[in-house]
Amino acid sequence: MDAMINICEMTASDTEAVAAMEESIFTTPWKLRDFEDLLDQPDRGCIVAKSGDMIVGCAVFHNIVGDVDITNVQVKEAYRGKGIGKRLVKAAMEKARAAGGERFTLEVRESNLAAISLYESLGFTVEGKRKNFYENPREDALIMWNRKARNNL
Numbered sequence: 369m370d371a372m373i374n375i376c377e378m379t380a381s382d383t384e385a386v387a388a389m390e391e392s393i394f395t396t397p398w399k400l401r402d403f404e405d406l407l408d409q410p411d412r413g414c415i416v417a418k419s420g421d422m423i424v425g426c427a428v429f430h431n432i433v434g435d436v437d438i439t440n441v442q443v444k445e446a447y448r449g450k451g452i453g454k455r456l457v458k459a460a461m462e463k464a465r466a467a468g469g470e471r472f473t474l475e476v477r478e479s480n481l482a483a484i485s486l487y488e489s490l491g492f493t494v495e496g497k498r499k500n501f502y503e504n505p506r507e508d509a510l511i512m513w514n515r516k517a518r519n520n521l
């Protein structure tokens with residue numbers, strides 16, 4: 369774990385840096401507006417990791433009547449492997465649970481072993497697959513669930 373990393377809720381002044389990070393990491397990136405839409409929402413939110421003033425990661429959740437979709441997780445390449453992704457997802461799950469979330473789900477590229485390991489380390493297991501869910505490149509999505517997060521956080 370990196371003690372110099374601060375985990376907190378995204379604010380309006382963070383959105384441009386988060387969108388720039390998103391664009392540098394994903395082939396089909398969310399837009400600035402997608403992150404702005406997460407501000408001040410009771411059922412969704414974005415947790416960010418900061419090294420000083422610099423955004424180095426984020427995790428997004430959307431609570432749909434108790435089922436929480438973790439819709440976006442990312443850490444800047446130079447900051448990976450330090451436990452930041454795990455801290456981000458954990459914080460997003462805790463925040464979502466405080467807002468009534470009970471079960472957690474997400475989709476992940478079948479080849480994304482780093483992300484799958486991260487989610488497994490937080491109690492998620494694979495429960496299904498969506499054929500050709502992703503583009504650029506086309507790939508199946510694994511559907512993972514954690515239905516007992518209370519015991520795992």
Ligand SMILES: CC(C)(COP(=O)(O)OP(=O)(O)OC[C@H]1O[C@@H](n2cnc3c(N)ncnc32)[C@H](O)[C@@H]1OP(=O)(O)O)[C@@H](O)C(=O)NCCC(=O)NCCS
Nearest residue numbers: 441442443448449450451452453454476482483485486489
């Ligand atoms: C997936 C991602 C967020 C992981 O972030 P990270 O900060 O490097 O992950 P952490 O250091 O918190 O690791 C969490 C767990 O996953 C495991 N893990 C992380 N990267 C791994 C890798 N490359 N290979 C194997 N396991 C890995 C760690 O061992 C750790 O497990 P542990 O707690 O049992 O020791 C990061 O690699 C990333 O941003 N990737 C690009 C964007 C992406 O794919 N996002 C997910 C979309 S679904």
